[in-house]
Amino acid sequence: MRRYAVFGSPIAHSLSPFIHAAFARQTGIALEYVAIEAGHGDFAEKLAASGVDGANVTLPLKEDAFALCRSTSARAQRAGAVNTLLHEGDGWRGDNTDGLGLVRDLTERHGLDLRDRRVLLLGAGGAARGVAPALLDAGIHSLYIANRTAERADALADALGDPARVHPRGWDALSDLGEFDLLVNATAATRTGALPVLPMALVAPRSVAVDLNYGASAVAFLAWARAAGCAQALDGLGMLVEQAAESFSLWHGVRPETDAVYAALRARVETSPAAGD
Numbered sequence: 317m318r319r320y321a322v323f324g325s326p327i328a329h330s331l332s333p334f335i336h337a338a339f340a341r342q343t344g345i346a347l348e349y350v351a352i353e354a355g356h357g358d359f360a361e362k363l364a365a366s367g368v369d370g371a372n373v374t375l376p377l378k379e380d381a382f383a384l385c386r387s388t389s390a391r392a393q394r395a396g397a398v399n400t401l402l403h404e405g406d407g408w409r410g411d412n413t414d415g416l417g418l419v420r421d422l423t424e425r426h427g428l429d430l431r432d433r434r435v436l437l438l439g440a441g442g443a444a445r446g447v448a449p450a451l452l453d454a455g456i457h458s459l460y461i462a463n464r465t466a467e468r469a470d471a472l473a474d475a476l477g478d479p480a481r482v483h484p485r486g487w488d489a490l491s492d493l494g495e496f497d498l499l500v501n502a503t504a505a506t507r508t509g510a511l512p513v514l515p516m517a518l519v520a521p522r523s524v525a526v527d528l529n530y531g532a533s534a535v536a537f538l539a540w541a542r543a544a545g546c547a548q549a550l551d552g553l554g555m556l557v558e559q560a561a562e563s564f565s566l567w568h569g570v571r572p573e574t575d576a577v578y579a580a581l582r583a584r585v586e587t588s589p590a591a592g593d
C-alpha cells in the first residue's frame with residue numbers, strides 16, 4: 317500500500333487524511349494518508365524518516381519545502397512555496413496546488429468571474445504566495461498585498477514580477493486603499509492571536525470576501541466581512557478540497573470528484589469547528 321502524509325504544525329486537527337481517504341475510496345486506490353507534526357527544525361528529518369511516497373506540506377513549512385526540493389514546478393517557483401511533494405529519484409519535486417484550488421473554488425463552485433477585479437490579499441506567508449500567481453493568471457485587474465511584516469509583502473510583490481498590477485502595502489495603509497471587489501484573508505492571525513482591525517471602507521456592496529481559513533479560525537474575518545456589507549463571505553473549505561484533488565491527481569493520475577467530499581467536510585466542520593488544514 318502506498319503511503320502519504322501531511323506535515324505541519326499544529327497538525328492534529330488536519331482534515332487532509334479524511335479528504336484523501338474519501339478520494340481513495342471513490343477511485344478504488346489503496347493508500348494510507350497520515351498527519352505528521354513537524355516544525356522548521358525537524359521537518360527535513362521527519363520527512364526522510366517517514367518513508368512516504370508523496371506528501372502535502374502546510375503551515376508553517378511551505379517555504380521550507382520549497383528550499384529542500386531538487387526541482388520545482390513553474391507554479392511553485394512563482395509562489396516560492398511548495399504544498400505538494402512528489403518523489404524524484406532519491407529527492408523531491410515540489411508543486412503548489414493552493415492557487416489552482418482557490419481559483420477553482422471561486423470560479424467553478426461559487427460562479428465568480430475574477431476578470432478585471434480589484435483584489436486585496438491580506439498576508440504574505442506560504443498560502444498567500446500560493447494563491448497570488450493564480451489570481452493574476454485568472455485575469456484580475458490589480459492585486460494589493462498587505463502584510464503585518466511589510467518587508468514580506470514587498471518580497472512577494474518582487475517575486476511576482478508584475479509591477480503594473482501588484483502593489484505591496486503595510487497594514488497601516490489599509491484605510492487609504494479604497495474599495496475592493498475581492499478580499500482574501502490569507503493570514504493565520506486568528507490561529508496565533510486576533511485578527512487586526514480592518515477598515516470597513518475596504519468593502520463595497522458588490523464585494524466578495526474569502527477566508528482561506530475555515531471552522532473556528534474563519535469566524536472573525538467572515539463576521540467582519542458580513543458586518544462591513546460584503547455580498548458574499550466564503551470560507552476556505554472549498555479551496556482545501558480542490559487543492560487536495562489536484563495533489564491527488566498529481567500522485568495517482570486520477571482526478572477525483574470533489575462535490576460529495578466538500579459536502580461531507582462541511583458537515584464535519586460544522587460539528588467540529590476546530591478542524592485545520
Ligand SMILES: NC(=O)c1ccc[n+]([C@@H]2O[C@H](COP(=O)([O-])OP(=O)(O)OC[C@H]3O[C@@H](n4cnc5c(N)ncnc54)[C@H](OP(=O)(O)O)[C@@H]3O)[C@@H](O)[C@H]2O)c1
Nearest residue numbers: 375439440441442443464465503504505509528552555556
Ligand atoms: N483552505 C486551504 O486550503 C488553505 C491552504 C493553505 C493555507 N490555509 C490557511 O491560511 C493561513 C495562512 O497559512 P500560511 O501557510 O500562509 O502560514 P504562514 O506561512 O505561517 O504565514 C502566516 C501569515 O499570517 C500572518 N499573521 C500571522 N499572525 C498574524 C497576526 N496576529 N496579525 C496579522 N497577521 C498575522 C503572517 O504575517 P507575518 O509575515 O507578519 O508573520 C503571514 O502573512 C493558515 O491559517 C492556513 O490554515 C488554508
